[in-house]
Amino acid sequence: MILDQIDYEKLLIPLNKFYDLHIGGPRRPVFFDIAATRPELLELDRNYHVIREELLGILPEKRAIPRYHELDAMQYPISARVAPDKDWKVYPLNLMGVKPPAYCARCPRTVALLDRIPGLFEAFFSILEGGKSIPAHEGPYRGYLRYHLGLVVPETDPPSIRLKDQVYTWQEGQSVLFDDSWDHEVTNRSDSDRVILIVDIRRPMPQPFDAVNRLAQAIMKPVYGRPILQKLAAMTPPAPPEAALQPQAIDGRRAGADNTTVPLSNDHVDARELA
Numbered sequence: 001m002i003l004d005q006i007d008y009e010k011l012l013i014p015l016n017k018f019y020d021l022h023i024g025g026p027r028r029p030v031f032f033d034i035a036a037t038r039p040e041l042l043e044l045d046r047n048y049h050v051i052r053e054e055l056l057g058i059l060p061e062k063r064a065i066p067r068y069h070e071l072d073a074m075q076y077p078i079s080a081r082v083a084p085d086k087d088w089k090v091y092p093l094n095l096m097g098v099k100p101p102a103y104c105a106r107c108p109r110t111v112a113l114l115d116r117i118p119g120l121f122e123a124f125f126s127i128l129e130g131g132k133s134i135p136a137h138e139g140p141y142r143g144y145l146r147y148h149l150g151l152v153v154p155e156t157d158p159p160s161i162r163l164k165d166q167v168y169t170w171q172e173g174q175s176v177l178f179d180d181s182w183d184h185e186v187t188n189r190s191d192s193d194r195v196i197l198i199v200d201i202r203r204p205m206p207q208p209f210d211a212v213n214r215l216a217q218a219i220m221k222p223v224y225g226r227p228i229l230q231k232l233a234a235m236t237p238p239a240p241p242e243a244a245l246q247p248q249a250i251d252g253r254r255a256g257a258d259n260t261t262v263p264l265s266n267d268h269v270d271a272r273e274l275a
Contacts, residue, residue: 119202139180
């Protein structure tokens with residue numbers, strides 16, 4: 001597959017240098033205020049219990065969830081080399097605008113919430129096995145900012161992430177927004193899984209930087225998103241539950257005749273279209 005044969009991170013270097021003209025290069029911020037940067041993300045915070053409930057419904061099938069480097073070979077150094085007997089798994093929900101149907105079907109309320117967020121790059125559940133740390137690395141692209149929402153965090157020795165020279169420790173129901181292109185690493189001494197929702201959003205920038213970023217995002221959909229969808233099509237997704245779950249509430253309301261539920265979009269991509 002072409003995605004595994006190209007070093008796409010090197011191709012992004014000229015774009016990063018261009019964005020540095022606006023974002024400040026080595027002076028760019030590490031953390032961002034969510035309400036001031038992309039307030040729509042706070043809707044995920046408000047629906048933490050809805051998202052967590054859907055997550056807990058798929059975790060019993062964790063063995064069927066792919067490891068990060070199985071989807072993106074460029075992630076092998078950070079996903080497989082450290083503690084290779086332990087797993088860093090990702091449950092994809094949106095890949096540059098491509099939505100894996102079998103995976104999204106298990107989390108319809110979460111997908112509906114994600115559909116409300118402008119400038120969405122990608123979104124996935126990140127499942128880090130107890131004792132699995134992630135070595136220091138830098139995100140490849142400065143055109144996005146990364147949001148984390150803690151969903152399952154061990155109470156004893158909760159994992160933490162160092163971003164540049166600052167440390168953040170995850171908490172359930174708490175979120176953070178940061179520049180993933182800074183050097184960062186995860187320290188994990190816990191003995192149980194840490195699960196977060198990761199959402200990448202297009203970095204807010206003025207023209208012409210925003211126009212270039214939008215074009216790059218459009219190119220990433222067929223170059224990055226669709227090849228990963230093809231890989232997922234060759235895997236066996238987590239099996240659906242035997243009995244369909246009742247629709248869950250959003251913002252504390254139960255779905256029903258008197259409540260308006262969030263409609264699902266129709267832009268899921270069938271893997272058969274790519275064959």
